[in-house]
Amino acid sequence: MKQISEKEALNRMAAYCSTTERCIQDIEKKLSSFDLLPETCQRIISRLVQESFINESRYATNFTHDKLQFNKWGRIKIEYEMKKKGIPASIRQKAIEEIDQNLYTEILCTILKNKKKTIKAKDKREEYYKLLRFAASRGFESHEINTCLKGLFKENEYDDME
Template sequence: MKKLDEQEMLHRMAAYCSSAERCEQEVRQKLEKTELEQEAVTRIISRLKQEKFIDESRFARAFVNDKFRFNRWGKYKIRCELQRKGISEEVIDQALALLEAEAYNQVLMELLKAKMKSVKAKDDRERYYKLLRFAAGRGFQPAEAALCLKRLIKDSAHEEFDME
């Protein structure tokens, strides 16, 4: 494989960033696999930032939106993944603040409702804690999950009573 020069790598990384939102860490990892010098890598990244191919806040907003809407992750799991990608706390907080509380609680409620049907437990207490662990694994805070579970349990008790 021929060694690519800095200008060619800049064009390739611009195309890479154009195909999807990328954070600086992803681009840096890709560039460090090449045989470019560290100064060249730094220059390429700064040029990509300057020309808005890399924008950490735009990346964080897109990441939060996608992981919440499609993967149905909670704020905690999203925050951890963004931290792993080297995004600053301030940018993470701004991106997470864009999530609507009503939609967030609705997604949590839907997840718990669906999971409640498949959870096998010997009693209500065990079912409650299994669902709480499930929600925590999805990145939702235990306090939020507990509130939703209490509402779900109360609603299901009313439904059973109405059916009789």
């Protein structure tokens, strides 16, 4: 890509940030394709933060909401993905704490109920563990998974599996 001016890069990044929430790492990746000096990139990012085009806290809240609602991810996976994006721990923690517990449990139980219909297992124990692994791979905590699985399996069947 050809060299562009700082002002043009700033305008492009402002437009890029206007379409949806972005984190600093997203902007750094995009700016790296413009062949700009590192100091120039930092000035652009500082300006975008100053003018509220980039707000990591707002980004983390929206990211958490979207990944829970649309991707059906659990807290563990959401936090891990935010960590990969370079979101500070305090911001990640605050966003995770804002998750409505009732909604969280409802989403987990719904995906387990739907998955239970499609699982092929030779017995209830195997079915239980397949559901447990499935929910864990989505980033849900084991105590949350066990609570929902207790509801899906009759109590006496559950007691045999512990």
